[in-house]
Amino acid sequence: MSMNTRGRPTGAGTPSTLAANGAALLPDEPLLFEIGDTEHSGVDLPDAEISTARLGGFERTAPLDLAGLTEPEAMRHYVRLSRLNHSIDAGFYPLGSCTMKHNPRLNEKMARLPGFADLHPLQPKSTVQGALAVMEELSHWLLTLTNTSAVALTPKAGAHGELLGMMTIKAAQEARGEAHRKIVLVPESAHGTNPATAAFLGYSVKAIPAREDGTVDVAAVREALSPDVAAIMLTNPNTCGLFEPDVVAIAEAVHNAGAFFYCDGANFNAIMGVVRPGDLGIDAMHINLHKTFSTPHGGGGPGAGPVVLSEALAPFAPVPFVRRNADGSLDLVEHAEAQSLERITAFQGQMGMYVRALTYMLSHGGDGLAQAAKDAVLNANYIKARLADVVTVSFPDHHAMHEVLFDDRFFESTGVSTLDFAKALIDEGFHPMTMYFPLVVHGAMLVEPTESESKQTLDAFCDVMRDLANDARDGNTERFSGAPYTAPRRRLDETRAARQPILTWEPDDARAQAAE
Amino acid sequence: MTTKFTEDHEYVTVDGDTGTVGITVFAQDQLGDVVFVELPEVGRELSKGDEAAVVESVKAASEIYAPLSGTVTEVNAALSGEPGLINQDPAGAGWLFKLTVRDHAELETLMDEAAYAEHAK
Amino acid sequence: MRYLPHSEAERAEMLGVIGVDSIEALFGAVPEDLVAKRPLELPPHSPEYLVEAHMRQLAGRNHAAGDGPFFLGAGAYRHHVPASVDHLIQRSEWLTAYTPYQPEISQGTLQMLFEFQTQVARITGMEVANASLYDGSTGTAEAVLMARRLTRRSKVLLSGGLHPHYRDVVRGYLRDDDDLVCLSASPSGQGDLLDRIDEDTAAIVVQTPDFYGHLRDLKRAAEAVHAVGGLLIAVVTEVVSLGVLEAPGALGADIVVCEGQSIGNALNFGGPYVGLMATRQKFIRQMPGRICGETVDAQGKRGYVLTLSTREQHIRREKATSNICTNSGLCALAFSIHLSLLGAAGFTRLARLNHARACALADALEQIDGVELLNKTFFNEMTIRLDRPASGVVDALAQRGILAGVPASRLVPDDDQVNNLLILAATELTSDADIEALCAALKETLA
Incomplete structure (x- = not known):
């Protein structure tokens, strides 16, 4: 025998009950303020000599208490924190109404080209012709996909787009001398932003009940319409995952009553490239670039919510917008003219998102976008078919569009709640589905797979759902009641957070003093 | 002293001309752990059905409507520090506000305990 | 595919x-x-x-800011962003995570937001902050609405030094209602705002440094509006200024709104940016936007959740404080990483360096015939009056590869008093060579 003669244990060893698997790679991370101090810095800057003559006596007198980290400390802090997050790159998000699809990295690379990222919004227009061309080209895609007349790119998010869309409706009615229209119709299944937006603009909200099958009845709309109704806000496909079969008749009825049709475009992923909303009779619709066109959610933003407008609303599109000059160059119209609305944000909106969304569109092409919508619908219906015998499908008689709605009837009286069931998914490596929304069914569970998920992932998800459903029915409530067991944290005490809000960090002794 | 109930799950206990308003056991159970309460200003004139207060839990918020017309004379100051009293003892320490009853006839429009128990089923 | x-x-x-x-x-x-x-x-x-x-x-087909001498500001500023910031925000777990509604598997985003809120509160000198808004302009409009809810009054005065885009956004949000008073542009750094405050005033909105670069006296403004029970909304479009200037909170501001782009975020032709909002603890239930709070989990471990969500649209629907549904998460992350790399020492040095570069720019500009510097005070941005319309001069310099600044008339049209005004900013990236090139070209153009 020669060379190394001493072995070492290579078996799995005895299991320990100390901690869940994976904890070794997921250490708790202290707060920035517990690691850094006011002297540490990860940026080398010269200490400039300044005179305070031009600061007018407004210089800071109180010391700035701001913790700093050197670069290696910062890398470790933010990498460790990041690992406490679920993400679409690491796992499936079956989140209904949120369209968590793959975020292509080419989009990121393009958005970082200095010719886009390092442009000031107020540079001379002659120096930003390529950026204006991005806005023009993105507009062309959105108008073609929706068959509408104009698009306002600048809204910063879906809800911001909704606000703008409803502002154009209000402006159009005021221009017609119909400012007395004060009611907005909103179906019960609507996103919370819809009534919030209508109320924000001074409208009163009138709810339209859903039919037994989860869709909106044109008869109910006709009944609710009156000379005082300004608009209807309808999501199509709706939040139950169903295409509104009466949508064209609803649009007609609304228009005949002199009102406008605002469409919440959150679910555009189901129909992009397949159905053009303009053909359905919509007057305004926001498009969430961060849902449908793959710009990253970024842990809660930034989003982007361009709004397409019908011919009747097009004159009211806000500044700024791009227009082609006679000589072929592009102009940016920055000051309201004729009937256009005032700007709703500084500068040109979410240019970084325009670049990403356009890159995505060019990658897919018109054919690929349609295929993506079809695959999204296929995936939702596949999940529905694979689960229908064990999980209650809320509206079994219709094909789902890109999302499928389940409710809590299948574990009724087992002691398991929708919340428990969703939290148990976490222990299986999945993000919970959207819960308790829409409000039209009890204990709603809304699942949207998107086109990005492979059949393998869908099968794994369905296997877990079936297993959980069976366990719930068998009364194995422990798997649910304390779930999740294996995440970086167990369930958090939200009551405590809301009763005594702690929104900023204070050293323990400062907090103790304040409490005395 | 009589206690009457509204369809919106408020109760009012009337003693002479003073009514004490709160939410029912059923209502606090539906809301979940109460985390915040917004109470009316003392001296405010309420008409029956006016929005008088807001009770919030983590995931829900509910407007509280005046069960009777009257002037607010006192609010339950303990709730601002301890909103959980509404869950622990809604009919007692978790009361919301008191008012002077303007029109005793309005009491007749409210439910008695048996009718409310049926309503809240 | x-x-x-x-x-x-x-x-x-x-x-x-x-x-x-x-x-x-x-x-x-x-x-x-x-x-x-x-x-x-x-x-x-x-x-x-x-x-x-x-x-x-x-x-x-674009001329990038870094392609030559560059002096634009007016609400968006070109600063150096450390390489590690962009590397970190592109990690999958930050970039492709959803809103942290499931706190058990979102502690990374939530703890970061808690740190971000603390950082924002500290640089603004306020007690609390939210988890960010879309940008400074929409944040200002939200602050105005918040002040109306808090005071139950409706009259709002916007200073003539407020960024014109911000003013327009407020006007759009309030739909030109009669109780919104927008004072006309005040390039001299003085306005008649304080004289217009009365018992009906809900809030005054004062930006400092203002649109023309002047530093405004927040303390006097706070005293004047507090005397009638109104609120001071302080707006800061160049957040780096807080490294050398007294925090608005220390001067009496009730709500502070900042555009946070300068820290961690590229110019991006105008977006995405990140709005900061900070206020007093007692006002939090009227604050719009997401808020993150500390709590414990079922085993008593410290953790974070989104909290006070009954203010928001998904619960209150038509009674929500605003219809906001997203924040500017990834931009807030970039802001927070960059600010933690700076720390108090680095943030102060960065601000001093910016002021020093701006002083160098001002000194050089004052030497040029036909240039009049309007500012007695400034941080890193100033306004000069030329002997001819500024827009033509800017176009001429752009032809020579120099982005000379923002003509005031681009944002304030149809106002003769601003036609000849040019607004210029300097940052740590502005070199002596840049300043020399600008001044040489200006001299030739104005000659």
Whole structure:
């Protein structure tokens, strides 16, 4: 025998009950303020000599208490924190109404080209012709996909787009001398932003009940319409995952009553490239670039919510917008003219998102976008078919569009709640589905797979759902009641957070003093 | 002293001309752990059905409507520090506000305990 | 197609499980004449290298700020962002995470937001902050609405030094109501705002440094509006200034709104940016936007959650404090990382360096015939009066590869008093050579 003669244990060893698997790679991370101090810095800057003559006596007198980290400390802090997050790159998000699809990295690379990222919004227009061309080209895609007349790119998010869309409706009615229209119709299944937006603009909200099958009845709309109704806000496909079969008749009825049709475009992923909303009779619709066109959610933003407008609303599109000059160059119209609305944000909106969304569109092409919508619908219906015998499908008689709605009837009286069931998914490596929304069914569970998920992932998800459903029915409530067991944290005490809000960090002794 | 109930799950206990308003056991159970309460200003004139207060839990918020017309004379100051009293003892320490009853006839429009128990089923 | 995982065989197999013949059959609820019979008139799918070539060609038609001497500000500032910031925010777990509604598997985002809120509160000198808003302009409009809710009054005064885009956004949000008073542009740094405060005033909105670069006296403004029970909304579009200037909170501001772009975020032709909002603890229930709070989990471990959500649209629906549904998460992350790399020492040095560069710029500009510096005070931005319209001068200099600043008339049209005004900013990236090139070109153009 020669060379190394001493072995070492290579078996799995005895299991320990100390901690869940994976904890070794997921250490708790202290707060920035517990690691850094006011002297540490990860940026080398010269200490400039300044005179305070031009600061007018407004210089800071109180010391700035701001913790700093050197670069290696910062890398470790933010990498460790990041690992406490679920993400679409690491796992499936079956989140209904949120369209968590793959975020292509080419989009990121393009958005970082200095010719886009390092442009000031107020540079001379002659120096930003390529950026204006991005806005023009993105507009062309959105108008073609929706068959509408104009698009306002600048809204910063879906809800911001909704606000703008409803502002154009209000402006159009005021221009017609119909400012007395004060009611907005909103179906019960609507996103919370819809009534919030209508109320924000001074409208009163009138709810339209859903039919037994989860869709909106044109008869109910006709009944609710009156000379005082300004608009209807309808999501199509709706939040139950169903295409509104009466949508064209609803649009007609609304228009005949002199009102406008605002469409919440959150679910555009189901129909992009397949159905053009303009053909359905919509007057305004926001498009969430961060849902449908793959710009990253970024842990809660930034989003982007361009709004397409019908011919009747097009004159009211806000500044700024791009227009082609006679000589072929592009102009940016920055000051309201004729009937256009005032700007709703500084500068040109979410240019970084325009670049990403356009890159995505060019990658897919018109054919690929349609295929993506079809695959999204296929995936939702596949999940529905694979689960229908064990999980209650809320509206079994219709094909789902890109999302499928389940409710809590299948574990009724087992002691398991929708919340428990969703939290148990976490222990299986999945993000919970959207819960308790829409409000039209009890204990709603809304699942949207998107086109990005492979059949393998869908099968794994369905296997877990079936297993959980069976366990719930068998009364194995422990798997649910304390779930999740294996995440970086167990369930958090939200009551405590809301009763005594702690929104900023204070050293323990400062907090103790304040409490005395 | 009589206690009457509204369809919106408020109760009012009337003693002479003073009514004490709160939410029912059923209502606090539906809301979940109460985390915040917004109470009316003392001296405010309420008409029956006016929005008088807001009770919030983590995931829900509910407007509280005046069960009777009257002037607010006192609010339950303990709730601002301890909103959980509404869950622990809604009919007692978790009361919301008191008012002077303007029109005793309005009491007749409210439910008695048996009718409310049926309503809240 | 590279982003779509299914093969045709898999699609067929899945259709079999569903029990339909084709995917089109799943669109049965759509009226037949509305389903596109043929592909829309859009280009077909394209390989990555061709898409990249197209986008690079568009990018190549722009003059990037870094391509030559550059002096633009007016609400967006070019600063150096450390390489580690962009590396970190592109990590999958930050970039591709959803809103942290499931706190057990979102502690990274939540703890970061808690740290961000603390940082924002500290630099603004306020007690609390939210988890960010879309940007400074919409944040200002939200602050005005918040002040109206808090005071139950409606009159709001906007200083003539407020960024004109911010003023327009406020006007749009409030739909020109009669109780909104917008004072006209005040390039001299003085306005008549304080004289217009009365018992009906809900709030005054004062920006400092103001649109023309002047530093405004927040303390006097706070005293004047507090005397009638109104609120001071302080707006800061250049957040780096807080490294050397007294925090608005220490001067009496009730709500502070900042554009946070300068820290951690690129110019991006105007967005995405990140709005900061900070206020007093007692006002939090009227504050819009997401808020993160500390709590414990079922085993008593410290953790974070989104909290006070009954203010928000998904619960209150038509009674919500605002219809906001997203924040500016990833931009807030970039802000927070950059600020933690700076720390108090670095943030102060950065601010001093900016002021020093601006002083150098001002000194050089004052030497030029036909240039009059309007500012007695400034941080890193100033306004000069030329002997001719500024827009023509800016265009002429752009021809020579110098981006000389923002003509005030671009944002304040139809106002003769601003036609000749040019607003210029300097940052740590402004070199002596840049200043020399600008001044030489200005001299020639004005000669």
